[in-house]
Amino acid sequence: MMREPDEALLQLGRRLRAEGYRFTCVSPATHARNNARPGSERAATLRDVFGWSRPFGASLLSPDELAQLRVAQVLSEQGSLWRATVRWSTLDELLLVHSAYPTLASDAVFFGPDSYRFAQVIHDHLQRTATPVQRAVDIGCGSGVGALLIARAAQHAQVSAVDINPLALRYTAINAALAGVSNLSLASSDVLDGVDGSFDLIVANPPYMFDTAQRAYRHGGGALGAQLSLRIVEEACERLNPGGSLLLYTGVAIVEGRDALLEAVRLRLAGPQWAWTYREVDPDVFAEQLLEPGYEHVERIAAVALTVNRSA
Template sequence: MTPTDEALLSLLRLLKQQDYRFVTPTPATHARVIARPDRKRARSLEDILGWSLPFEPSVIDPQIMEYLDEAEALMKTDGMLHSLVRVSSLADCLYVHSAFPTDDQDAVFFGPDSYRFADLIRAEIADHTLGSGKRVVDVGSGAGVGAIVIGRLLPQASVAMTEINAAALRFARINAAAANVSVTAHHGNCIEGIEGTIDIALANPPYLIDAQQRLYRDGGAFHGGQISCTMAEAILPRLNRAGRFILYSGSAIICGTDALKDRLNALAEKHHCTLRYRELDPDVFGEELADLAYAEVDRIALIAAIFERG
């Protein structure tokens, strides 16, 4: 790790000792909360590292300030300091990710999908065991939630994560170290850098239409479903017998039809896999439907697609 990475790791460890917690909401909720008159500047650590509010040095623990400074994660504007990172809690782990707003092309996102993805993994792995040498891959790991959650559930497995966004892979490495989970990290698209077969693959790909084409948000064609299909096409042939691909994504429902479900079913048949497909939430990100790109979409549903190779 670089000195800046070590500083962020030290920050996470100190925050863990202090029992820091922050549940990160959707960007829309975040924007509404910080627009309130009493949210113009930070009054607590959660305001600084959760809500990304500007702050004065007197508000923050000097040791936390030192770690942020060593990590080059502070910016000064209009006489106030801003943290360039947020820290969120999920179960008993802490995750560093990008500060709000996440407008940069390589922003590293963490939010409600992260919590739901973790819950899906726990539910699907509850009765699953993997011995030493079995291979797990978190594809497009983002901040590392999938790799960390499954690494703690299946400590004997060999866990790898892939990510096209170098900034995300950096944070994922730091988050895994803070969680005491051993992982290997591969910078590349989908399963580039992963050789051989896979016992369990996980993915929480972007699934929205994003005019800015931000890596964490833009799901490509098919109203944001393209990346989910591309991942399935690459991963399914690489699954071992009884191997599993746990996909958490979103689907644009048009005139009552779930086109993503149809495409994933076809891929399952092509690669001799069974597919369990269900809606986890029938209606999310409703504000997106005001965009012209969603003019024909009735709703965006969160889905779980569980592939298993026969």
Template sequence: MNPDEPANQPEPVNPEQIMSSDQATALRDLLVYLRGVNYQHVAITPLSHSRIYKRDAQAWAKTVRDIVGWGRPFHADVAGEPLFGLMEAGDVLQPVEMGWRSKVRVASLNGRLFLHSAYPTLEASSVFFGPDTYRFVRAVQQYAETRQPTVRRAVDIGTGSGVGAIALAGLFPDAEVFGVDINPHALALARVNAAANGCERVQMLHSDLLRDVAGEFDLIIANPPYLVDAAQRSYRHGGGALGAELSLSMVDAALTRLAPGGALVLYTGVAMVDGADPFLADVQARLQNRSGFSWHYEEIDPDIFGEELDLPPYDIADRIAAVVLNLKREA
């Protein structure tokens, strides 16, 4: 399929159907409140999170970080006001026996706070935030600092919590910035995160890749899902035999939508098989007969999500590595 052709899909759900304006305002104020009390929490992998839980599986929250960082059950008096009231107004309180649990978590990155889905992220519409997010933003920042590009229009494909688009807005304050996603739950949280972090001008829009947004871009960034997920959760399932299908689709989209002098910064994970990199081979095949582009490819972490190697389809892989592809169209 041509990445620019409109997809034959059902009418997308509007994020306003997921979250009312009053809920969005309450959640924005919740993030502002947490920033005011110097809240910080680093989001870790689900496996590491589960290990923390197992240290005391029956523990109730004692701190705000326990409530919206670790996602432990809590009593209302531990949350206190205004936090409990803001969570109630934002409709993120889930009743449990003898107390409550938060439907969202809050992570910190570069002095900003971001709403994302509660642990465990089992629903297809879950909005993920974890170590990949930190590596992705670092790769975008490194590109901006070393290349110092001129950026008038930029887009974060598969924006999720909005973190990439919000990072772009901070790096390029004069640019028109878009965050696009097919998940309305992600867009609803991304809009709250943008508002709470002073980035209201970032446009968070529904789009399947770049099919539903027009024009060329000086900078395209993406952190696509790259695993094969049996439940095909949108934040995790990359498609194809080893999870690289969506990453390759984003490369294809960038090849047709980069402005002269524009660049793609793609962070993804790759299953290495018998010492070879199949994603790199596919990228090389796409670019070998295409003039007008230069590119750089780097493996930045040799071993991530090692637990996947116990299960098919990754039981044929040596390892899963984190990589960054920088693709530039000549001016």
């Protein structure tokens, strides 16, 4: 049974969906540029409130909507105005709650362009594979995108959504309820430490930046953010069933033309039991990160997709 704040947030999502609300979540840089335009200082529509994270006057929302935000504990005061501390974004028919812009808090739950690309990687795999999925897990589930897509496509499967962030698990539970998904379970887990057994499908979209604030949704560890991605490859391969697959969507800092993640993957997956592919999904993402400390020698950041299949 849901707590009252979660039920209020779920009901708000249902109301937005019934009203035909849609919002495509953009990169932080694009979001900032849109909000910096003249006339964008204050919300005028529901998309401004719950998509663009703009402050709004109390008269913009109905009394019921304001009450729901208060009960859900996602309303903050900003002078004489208010601001929602969550965003709602759409992915096809899914409506997903996640953290408001800007995502500065250490427990922020990210959703954005990487989420859409991650979803496409999962969709493409499910369209191609003939291996039935009985048990799956989404590592570092965030808003639950990966787990929800698998649970909807394989309704007989047991799907786990795991994360170290309690707020991510809260939002995933609400998003699952909003999507009407019943074959999804939640667990607090550092990679796979919190769940037992093996899996037919493991998916992950981990953070891959070097973040000086070490925010969990953004910091991938190591010198340039690849540490968590490598750990996922290592631990996931140990937990794949014969015939099972790992889908890792992540990013990599390219230095002097070298992809250190690809080089490490080649070493780890050198045995005959592994068949794998590695491709650049987008050769140049988050260019603004190159201005941050630690990235002085990085040429670009590429979004990549690794698919690993364990022989049957």
